[in-house]
Amino acid sequence: MTNALELDGLRMHFGPVRAVDGVSLTIPRGGVTALVGESGSGKSTVGRCVVRLLKPTGGVVRIGGVDVTRLSRRELRPHRAEVSIVFQDPAGSLDPRMLVGDVVAEPLRLAGGSRLSRRARQQRVSEALAEVGLRDEVARRYPHELSGGQRQRVSIARALISSPALLIADEPTSALDVSVQASVLNLLADLQRDIGFACLFITHNLAAVEYLADQIAVMYLGKLMETGSREQIFARPAHPYTQALLAAAPVADPVRQRAQQKVLLGDDMPSALDPPSGCVFRTRCPLAFEKCALEVPPPVRIGDGEAACHLVQADGTRPDVRTGAHG
Ligand SMILES: Nc1ncnc2c1ncn2[C@@H]1O[C@H](COP(=O)(O)OP(=O)(O)OP(=O)(O)O)[C@@H](O)[C@H]1O
Ligand SMILES: [Mg+2]
Secondary structure, three states: OOOOEEEEEEEEEEOOEEEEEEEEEEEOOOOEEEEEOOOOOOHHHHHHHHOOOOOOOEEEEEEOOEEOOOOOHHHHHHHHHHEEEEOOOHHHHOOOOOOHHHHHHHHHHHOOHHHOOHHHHHHHHHHHHHHOOOOHHHHHOOHHHOOHHHHHHHHHHHHHOOOOOEEEEEOOOOOOOHHHHHHHHHHHHHHHHHHOOEEEEEEOOHHHHOOOOOEEEEEEOOEEEEEEEHHHHHHOOOOHHHHHHHHHOOOOOHHHHHHHHHHHHOOOOOOOOOOOOOOOOHHHOOOOOHHHHHOOOOOEEEOOEEEOOOOOOOOOOOEEOOOOEEO
């Protein structure tokens, strides 16, 4: 069976800035993978490469088994409908001059849906709005007349109207009021379960994906530190970075969470302009030793996932940042 998405050594360098530096990841059909990491780790850049808002500088992107990495804009057109993206900020990603109905219908038009009659298109728009819990009359409003939560529902309706096999959701709730974040997250989870599209869910908040993702990929400074099933990542994280993120995760208060993380991780992430030699995480890793500055750790198979750390071994040996023990 073909996978919904395969990334093979994906690279996106902006001149000297190594925003994404060799990311390999597979999402099976209907699977939900969370891409987690601190601000600036390269998560959105991965998403933008997948939907080809950016043309990768290296590696391969396969969607539904088809290598789309080096297709031209015209060659991409027949594949347009297979992947959609929902952005963080619904105000900025919806055209303010277009009626909501036209915003939602646009992907149908772009995919050659002009062959659909006006009536059929309106019908599809009503269905799409109903699926995200919005009434029909919203179609005749402008985006600015809606609340933030309603606008994000519109973005979701728009993203799903072309029945994509893969949805990229880039921090879809983090610009919303805390009071509506959960309802939009639940909506996405319900739609995913009902429709069965695959999803790359991008977030900086590991705790938020516990009930959504079946696979988790932890990113740091352009590279994947660890991947694995949700069960494994939460119960037996192997990489020191994942462990540090989890040790800080269960706190509801973001200020306290940052403070907790600081105890384990110290300063902010170094710049992607000048990443550390060897393991990029070593300058903040409480367990770093000589080898970490000299050699890039290759991903090692552990349990049902992989971790890129010199202290992780295929026999199951893994470090523990809280005790400082290795083994
Ligand atoms: N067009 C660009 N030109 C130059 N550098 C860029 C560009 N886009 C992103 N970057 C850099 O690439 C790195 C990764 O950025 P990216 O937006 O992918 O991170 P992110 O993980 O999505 O962060 P956040 O959680 O803040 O959204 C950052 O150092 C950023 O400054
Ligand atoms: Mg981002």
